[in-house]
Amino acid sequence: MGANGREPAPATRLLAGSAGWLLGDVAREVTLRLEEALRGDELRWRDYGVLVILESAGPLSQQEIGRRLAVDRSTMVHVIDVLEQRGLVARGRDRADRRAYAVELTGAGRALLAEVLHPLTDAVHEQVLGRLTPGERRTLTRLLARLAGPARDA
Amino acid sequence: MGANGREPAPATRLLAGSAGWLLGDVAREVTLRLEEALRGDELRWRDYGVLVILESAGPLSQQEIGRRLAVDRSTMVHVIDVLEQRGLVARGRDRADRRAYAVELTGAGRALLAEVLHPLTDAVHEQVLGRLTPGERRTLTRLLARLAGPARDA
DNA sequence: TATTGTTATACTCTATAACTATA
């Protein structure tokens, strides 16, 4: 009898009007479609985040990965457990600090990203952004990049 | 020891680059700031959504409100309980269907929206969008409005 | 004394199922 799959935020399409609300609406749609797309591989948005971080930042401790995702280290234990059981990451030891793991992508993890996950998310972005012309898209990207910068207070 | 307040989505600023990821980053920042701003009035994003929906769509049943927010009716019971206890909404009876409530804004609810909550969210939007010139902002709004339309599949 | 990973535990959020009163 549920109305939800397992979405993070409510779908308040009613509030639209200003750029702020529209932003939320569009982003929510992207997120929902991404979660939906990843479901086929039994991955959550967060799992994908771990893999992408490891791909771009090499071996990291569990705590460091959690810090970048705003997830507690105690929560990371299970997240990494699952990814390790699926053979997508491996817990190596950090030779400089034997308390910490050096979590790294396996070949399988790297391949899954390149062959499945990245194309999947590209496709989702394409579905949503495809309504714009290439020129409009460049404009949008430029404006959003201005907004996405660091510290910005009124 | 937590890394979170109670955010919905992880903060993966690392993935930025394309419009799709930037969109998520900016929207996440808006959401975090909104939750933060509403915390002062001990309201969650969802509570605000209920009030806004009632403001724009008049008295509605709990189930209908839940449908618009993608929240189950069993969950709505407590949401409305709290808002009612705070005197922001009232459970009237739907005279056409005595099974259903006709939940409506009270004067206090309407006043809180007008005097506190709407200004608050406007301020948050201003903080994030304020980096753009008025012209850029109009452009952004126009582009997002194109994206926020209904059904759009590749 | 501080930190990484771990575990046990508790708390929050939300849905499912069963119940009631209506329809």
Add this chain to the structure above:
DNA sequence: TATAGTTATAGAGTATAACAATA
């Protein structure tokens, strides 16, 4: 028989606190 609201309950998700190994 079906529906709105309610309640009890269960599950997912995630944090806090305490512990072992290491720094």
